[in-house]
Amino acid sequence: MLVKVDTSRLKETRWHEFAVRFLLGGLITAFAGIMGHKYGASVGGLFLAFPAIFPASATLIDKHEKEKKERAGLNGHGRARQLVSVDAAGTAMGSIGLFVFALVIHETIRDHNTWLVIGGATVVWLGVSVLIWYVRKRM
Amino acid sequence: MKLILIRFMIGGISVSTFALLGDLFKPKSFAGLFGAAPSVALATLALSVMAEGRDNAATQSTSMMLSCVALFCYSSCVSWTMMHRPMRTIWATIVFLPVWIAVGFGLWSILLK
Numbered sequence: 001m002l003v004k005v006d007t008s009r010l011k012e013t014r015w016h017e018f019a020v021r022f023l024l025g026g027l028i029t030a031f032a033g034i035m036g037h038k039y040g041a042s043v044g045g046l047f048l049a050f051p052a053i054f055p056a057s058a059t060l061i062d063k064h065e066k067e068k069k070e071r072a073g074l075n076g077h078g079r080a081r082q083l084v085s086v087d088a089a090g091t092a093m094g095s096i097g098l099f100v101f102a103l104v105i106h107e108t109i110r111d112h113n114t115w116l117v118i119g120g121a122t123v124v125w126l127g128v129s130v131l132i133w134y135v136r137k138r139m
Numbered sequence: 140m141k142l143i144l145i146r147f148m149i150g151g152i153s154v155s156t157f158a159l160l161g162d163l164f165k166p167k168s169f170a171g172l173f174g175a176a177p178s179v180a181l182a183t184l185a186l187s188v189m190a191e192g193r194d195n196a197a198t199q200s201t202s203m204m205l206s207c208v209a210l211f212c213y214s215s216c217v218s219w220t221m222m223h224r225p226m227r228t229i230w231a232t233i234v235f236l237p238v239w240i241a242v243g244f245g246l247w248s249i250l251l252k
Binding site: 003004005006007009010013018021022023024025026027028030032033036040041042043044045047049050051052055057059061062080081085086087088089090091092093094095096097098099101102103105106110114115118121122125129130133 | 169188
């Protein structure tokens with residue numbers, strides 16, 4: 001299957017679900033900063049790849065799929081679990097891209113423009129993640 | 140306190156934006172890539188460089204590589220469990236958080252402490 005953009009998912013998401021993600025994202029970022037300040041940058045850095053909103057996002061996928069199936073008069077438990085599993089597999093692939101992101105930052109941040117390095121590393125994360133996803137899909 | 144609030148706001152915006160992007164894409168395996176987006180890292184590293192210098196950001200990124208391994212293990216465990224066991228999503232995503240902690244801090248204590 002080709003990658004498609006599906007805006008209908010946005011209509012399914014309620015404002016409080018967006019708020020939960022904002023809150024969790026803000027909290028983990030603030031927490032990473034506090035840990036870094038209190039125990040040093042080495043400990044703080046560990047929280048940069050913490051699955052902060054993964055439980056919330058996975059629960060949303062599960063909830064939306066069940067609601068969709070129930071509207072069609074079906075039991076969506078099995079399908080919802082499958083979707084969460086596939087989403088988590090995507091996150092595992094993305095984590096390899098995230099590793100390369102951190103490696104690029106580590107190797108280049110001392111000697112180059114900060115915004116260029118962070119922007120470039122983000123592009124590398126996306127490129128590596130999509131490449132792994134594509135290769136896995138073709139296998 | 141002011142810096143914590145700034146971190147909170149930037150982190151919230153960054154994480155929500157990547158989560159929104161993840162919602163937009165199909166199939167789910169592709170959308171899942173955004174679950175490992177550098178959302179927290181973008182906010183934290185940029186602020187770290189400004190407030191504490193480049194060496195601080197470089198040190199954080201070293202630890203981040205180890206926590207990426209932890210994230211890989213965590214999400215793989217969730218994926219396998221959801222496919223093969225009749226566990227509720229909320230429990231599966233929470234019950235494996237100790238895997239992230241054990242792998243992340245375990246590698247950190249072996250390699251960086």
